[in-house]
Amino acid sequence: MTKLYILDTNVLLQDPLAIFSFEENNVIIPAVVLEEIDSKKRYMDEIGRNAREVARLLDELRETGKLHEGVELENGGTLTVELNHRSFDQLKKHFFEMTNDNRILAVALNLAEEKKKQHTFLEVILVSKDALLRVKADALGLKAEDFLTDRIVQFDRIYKGYEESWMEPEVMNTFFEKKQLPLDKCQVSQTFANHFYIFKDTSNGTRSALGMIDNTKKHVQLFYNKHEVIWGIKARNVQQKMALELLTREDIPLVTLVGKAGTGKTLLSLAAGLYQTEDLQLYKKLLVARPVVPMGKDIGYLPGEKEEKLRPWMQPIYDNLEYLFNTNRKGELEQILAGMSSIQVEALTYIRGRSIPEQFIVIDEAQNLTKHEVKTILTRVGEGSKIVLMGDPKQIDHPYLDEYTNGLTYVTERLKHRPEAGHIKLEKGERSGLAHLSADLL
Missing domain, CATH: 3.40.50.300 (P-loop containing nucleotide triphosphate hydrolases)
Known part of the structure; x- marks a missing residue:
């Protein structure tokens, strides 16, 4: 079922290409968001660069049709600059000040009410990096989500560069003797070049060896610290x-x-x-x-x-x-x-x-x-x-x-x-x- 995604300003300022991240759904940009982006375009930093990039993208899309009526995106979805649904009547019962955040909330709330009356049952979702705006939307019964597409890491699994693993005593003896082992002889889950392993003896938990996968990604090299002291600095841990x-x-x-x-x-x-x-x-x-x-x-x-x-x-x-x-x-x-x-x-x-x-x-x-x-x-x-x-x-x-x-x-x-x-x-x-x-x- 098609969904309506209403984007907050901070989503576009963080990732100008966010409008293409919602597959075959409808993307809504409230008019107040354009005003906020316009106020940032003169900044000489990353925020200003992104504001100018959003402006260029919207200008290119404008050539394919009228933005306030909706234009088709390459991914099958549509983009609409929302000029209607700005009434503050529904929202002022709960939030009195007409701030930019509340104006965005008003658009989302009015769209949701309209779709409910039309019995179209389109899901209206507010997308924002602002946690408090998401809280306010939730209090009004609106569905709100963080924009997570720009996350490099999902599920909080940030790469560490090393792992611990177990090694049989005879394999560890061979490792110390030959200074390297083929990857298939070691119990390793990561095979990235320059990835480190702390191998522990299965029969003796106090015995260990340090290994490092070589550039060919075919062997684990025995690693030992070649530089004991560098400019008076000595490594204090592994x-x-x-x-x-x-x-x-x-x-x-x-x-x-x-x-x-x-x-x-x-x-x-x-x-x-x-x-x-x-x-x-x-x-x-x-x-x-x-x-x-x-x-x-x-x-x-x-x-x-x-x-x-x-x-x-x-x-x-x-x-x-x-x-x-x-x-x-x-x-x-x-x-x-x-x-x-x-x-x-x-x-x-x-x-x-x-x-x-x-x-x-x-x-x-x-x-x-x-x-x-x-x-x-x-x-x-x-x-x-x-x-x-x-x-x-x-x-x-x-x-x-x-x-x-x-x-x-x-x-x-x-x-x-x-x-x-x-x-x-x-x-x-x-x-x-x-x-x-x-x-x-x-």
């Missing part, structure tokens, strides 16, 4: 050992790291970058960047030159560099960085249009990037470069992203099967006992 392996492999140009605060993502990445840039000279420069997205209320414009403006945003990076360089005096780190032209710290605002060859690139807080932004960054990576994307998908400050729709999760899930990519989820906090406790319980 996931950090796996992360260091990925960070120091020249044949893996893309690494994604996720984990809670204090798991060592930034410190390990910077240590690996400095080691390969300064000591091994595999790369000409270490470039560290992060998106300028504030947590909580923004502090507004900052005085000074570009470097002075960036310092508050980049302070977490500088904190880790101070630890790696073991600096104690004020201004000491700035003097070191001034003498080392191979280290560059900047905001992602300045990365568009660049080509970045032969550099070790670290992108911090990548969970605050959209799919389009992370694609823009990865297409900047030049020949001979390596890029590390890291962050915590559970700590997102971007208003239109969540754990399952952000750029970091997007890259991890879309490229996890590629031999050029490696991923690890860091589980254990190593910053301090208090930080670990807070990340787990608060």
